[in-house]
Amino acid sequence: MVTQAPANTAIPAAPPPMQRYGYEQIKSNPPPPPPKLVRMYSESASQPVDYALKETSPYLGGGRVVGGRVLHTDKASSTYDLVEKMHFLFVRVVKARDLPHMDLTGSLDPYVEVRIGNYKGVTRHIEKNQNPMWNIVFAFSRERMQASVLEVVVKDKDLLKDDFVGFVRFDLNEVPLRVPPDSPLAPQWYRLEDKHGDRIKSELMLAVWIGTQADEAFPDAWHSDAATPVDSSGAASTLIRSKVYQAPRLWYVRVNVVEAQDLAPADKSRFPDAYVKAHIGNQVMKTKTVQARSLNPLWNEDLLFVAAEPFEDHLILSVEDRVGPGKEEVIGRTIIPLNMIEKRADDRIIHSRWFNLEKPVAVDVDQLKKDKFSMRIHLRICLDGGYHVLDESTHYSSDLRPTAKQLWKPTIGVLELGILNAVGLHPMKTRDGRGTSDTYCVAKYGHKWVRTRTIVDNLSPKYNEQYTWEVFDTATVLTVGVFDNSQLGDKGANSKDLRIGKVRIRISTLEAGRVYTHSYPLLVLMPNGVKKMGEVHLAIRFSCTNFVNMLYTYTRPLLPKMHYVRPFSVMQLDMLRHQAVQIVAARLGRAEPPLRREVVEYMSDADSHLWSMRRSKANFFRLMTIFAPVFAVGKWFGDICMWRNPITTVLVHVLFLMLVCFPELILPTVFLYMFLIGIWNFRYRPRYPPHMNTKISQAEGVHPDELDEEFDTFPTSKNPDLVRMRYDRLRSVAGRIQTVIGDIATQGERMQSLLSWRDPRATAIFVTFCLIAAVVLYVTPFQAIAALIGIYMMRHPRFRHRLPSIPINFFRRLPARTDSML
Structure with a gap:
């Protein structure tokens, strides 16, 4: 484990960097210019400067970013060109052999301590082992x-004081530099020295080299900038490493009962009030009871579930009898393994099958043999892979492909993300009487989730980690979140990782080949407002x-074919999305280190469907x-009709009459006008990805009570009086x-009643008016009719009346279905 030595440890004077690392020093670059604020889409969407996006020009991969391009100045720059190159001294401690006996009993509990300056790394001790x-x-x-000196010391673990076994010393001037794709450095055997500097028989296998974060050993290494005395025991070492996670492939399980x-049934004197209950893991669904009771009930209902590969659960179906209020009895049950169910990638028909129902408890062996094959249930079951499983909000989906891989289309591009650093982080905890944070970043796109290493005790951490994804559709969203690791303290696994903020970036808003370097504000809505x-x-x-495939994606449906051939209802989508998020959170929580449930739910916007007064107002203003x-x-x-500006009105009349006389110019004029508008707006095009906006979100002036309602649990945990007040307010708004909505429906029903008698x-x-209009339009040129209507609409105010016109009076008198409403 990497720990920092006590402050009074003697630290030798550090030599110049060229001598210290034994390779050519990279030319120092001047500091990058300060970040500049980017222009918003419109003035109405502007927000406080502190919440705005900032464009930067950092030095990445040995070159400075200018105009969306990396201008390389380092000839040895690697493929990791979206992050700042960081150099690390890597020490691989492999094994030891022929270690001496240290204790009186002849046992040896060895461990290795790697020291450089005021930092040291300690391995675990292995009991009673000389090799x-x-x-x-x-x-x-x-x-x-x-x-400038690296010491690798082998010690013997004791109760009182650890014994010294031997050490190996390295001069950093002699440490080689390794740059991928060079092969990994082969470890070597080194003879240990005792306290007097004499060689002993024992040997230690080591590999020491200098590399960057592009080194394949980087993700699994114990970092000096990510480990401090808080985890010196080694229990939390795996919780700070960077990892790549693969979310499980999710299938819809469609059960047609x-x-x-x-x-x-147990009571032979009555017909059962039967229904079918099905469950997979924690998902439980029931059919409706049959009105006409019989021993052969017919339901013909669809039940939908979500399952993840590899399939670990079973589909359990039970026929139950509702014998009384709140009392049910199981008549029969069948268990079907999910891996035995047929998979379907298209809309073909799945053949139904009969399954035997078994008694849940066998009371009489003879009766069991008699009834074992008498009860059956008729099912049509399949695993639907032709759908995109909505494991996240549809608006922020990062993968629109179906589950079945044979339906995937070719890739259209590659998405690269460099997580550089974070600045000005708010302290999330206290340690030694001061505020601090142990932060890590999580990025999610498609089935691939990534997690950076945890930088401990740092409010301005530098991550400099780069990740890559394949892109299949530009209408997808990359989500990056920042969290505080709460598993390193005394509370351990009982505490939740705290959310610091997240960023969403839609791929379709990015220009191909351009490098976007921005500093994104991490905005979080809290009970006391946005922060x-x-x-x-x-x-x-x-x-x-593939430019052709990318253009072709704009002509294809957004979701797979099955979503349109066999669509789901809104209620089904909400339920399935919730179950999918829970399954993904459970699977990723079983990894090492685990990606915790609160992280997965926050990144997937699991609570976006809940009611919020703030969101409702935001959507209304949108x-x-x-x-x-x-x-x-x-x-x-x-204003044209009222002749507010006579010159403009006359010009509009002239243009109108020209289009009436030459109707073939109407559509070309409309399209030419839209073309000119598009060309004019090109100079004002956004040059940055969209980001969180507090004004659009109605988060700046939201009432505290509305925030308290938004952060309330579901179901509510507030007192009845407060819930009653909020319910009355909700009734008023609704x-x-x-x-x-009723007024809009009324106008539509009046339109229908024109011909419904x-x-x-x-x-x-x-009808009479339509007949007369047909005759008049037949004998009168269309240009004359259009000109008369247009001139009448734009007539001078002195020819107008304040009362509604005849057509409006006639339309308002038409009946609607409001008379039929209770």
């Missing part, structure tokens, strides 16, 4: 090295590998922003929404 094997890699950050045959928890610095690049141009055009046309007089008038 131990460790195979552990230590990594010491170049920035924190305070000495057709019927049952020859049921034998900035710091900033995370990312470098992102999307590289297109809708108003969408319709704002329509309202603006209506206002502009009203009442206004219901009124608006619901009002015979109104329909007769409208």
Whole structure:
């Protein structure tokens, strides 16, 4: 374990970097310019400067980022060109042999201590073994090295004081530099020396080299910048390493319960009130009870579940009888292994099968033999792989492919992410009387989740780790979250990792081949309002590998074919999405180190479907922003009709008459106008990925009580009076929404009633008008009719009346179905 030595440890003077590391020093680069704020999409979406995105120009991979390109100045730059190159001293401790007997009993409990300056790494001790094997890699950050000599000491673990066995000393001037794709450095046997510097018989196998984070030993190494005395016992060593996780492939389990045959309930004097209960793991679903009771009930219902490969659970179906309020009895049960169920990747028909129902408890052996094959259930079961399993919110989906791999399309590009550093992080815990954080980052895209190493006790951590994903669709989202590791303290596994913030980046908003280097604010909504928890610095690049396939994806359906051939209801989607998130969280929580449930749920937006007054207002204002141009055009046309600006009105009349006289120019004019607007807006195009916006989210001026309601548990944990007040408020808001929806429905029903003879007089008038209009339009040129209508609409105000027009009066008198509402 890597620990920091006491402060009074003697630290030799450090030589110059060139002499210390034995390789050519990289030319020092001038400090990058300060970050600049980027332009928002519109002025209405602007937010406080402290919450805005900042564009940076860091030095990545040996070169500076200028104009979205990395200008390399280091000839030895590797494929890790989206992160700052960091050098580490790697020490691989493999094994030892022929160690001497140290105790009076002749036993030896050896361990190895690797020391450089004021940092040291300690392996675990192996009891009673003179030829131990460790195979552990230590990594010491170049920035924190305070000495030019590396010491590897072998010691014997004792109760009072550990005994010295021997040591090996290395001069860092002689340590070789290894740059991938060079082969790993082969470990060698080194003779140990005693306290007097004399060679002894014992040997230690080591490999010592200097490398970067591109080294394959980097993820599994124990880092000096990620380990401190808080985990000196070694219990939490695996909790701080960087790892790549593969989320399980999820399948929909579709169970069509057709019927049952020859049921034998316990009470022979009555027909059973039967239903079928099915469960897979923690997922439980039931069919409806049959109205016409019989011993051969017919349900024909679909039950849907989510299952993950490899299939570990069983599908358990039981036919139960509701014998009374809150009392059920199991009539029969069958257990079906999931790996025995047929897989389906298309919309072909699955043949049904009969399964035997067995009694849950055998009371009489003769009766069991008699009834064993008498009860049966008719099922149609399959594993549907033609769907995209919604394991996350559809708006933020990172993978739209179906589960069945044979349906996957070729890749269209590669997404590269460099997690550089974080600055200004808010302290999430206290240690030794001061605020601190033990942070790590998690990135999720497709089936691949990645986790950086945990940087302990640092509010400005440097990660400099780079990851790569294949891209199959540009309408997907990369999510990066920052968390505080709460497993390193005294509470251990009982505490939850705290969320610091996250960033979403849609791939379709990225230009191909460009490097985006921005500092993203980490904004978190808390019960007391929105709070900035710091900033995370990312470098992102999307590289297109097949331009034709990428353009072709814009013509394909967003979801796989089965979502449209056999669609799910909204209730089913919500239930399946929730179950999918729970399964992914359970599977990733079994990895080492585990990706905890709170992390998976936060990254997957598991609670986005819950009610929130703030989200409702945000969506309402989003809708108003969408319709704002329509309202603006209506206002502009009203000013034209009212002759507010006579010159503009006359020009509009002239343009209108030209289009009427030459109707073939209407569509070309419309498309030419949209083309010119698009070309004009090109100069104002966004040059950065979208990010969290507090103004759009209605998070700046939200009422504290609304925030308290949003953070309430489900079901609620508040007192009844507060719940009653919030319920009344919700009824008021929902009442206004219901009124608006009802008004829209009323207008549509009035349109339908024009020809439905619901009002015979109104329909007769409208039918007569249609006949007259058909005759007039047949004998009158279309240009004349269009010109008269347009001029009438734009007539001068002196020819207008304040009362509604005849068509509006007629339409408002049409009947709707409001009379049929209770």
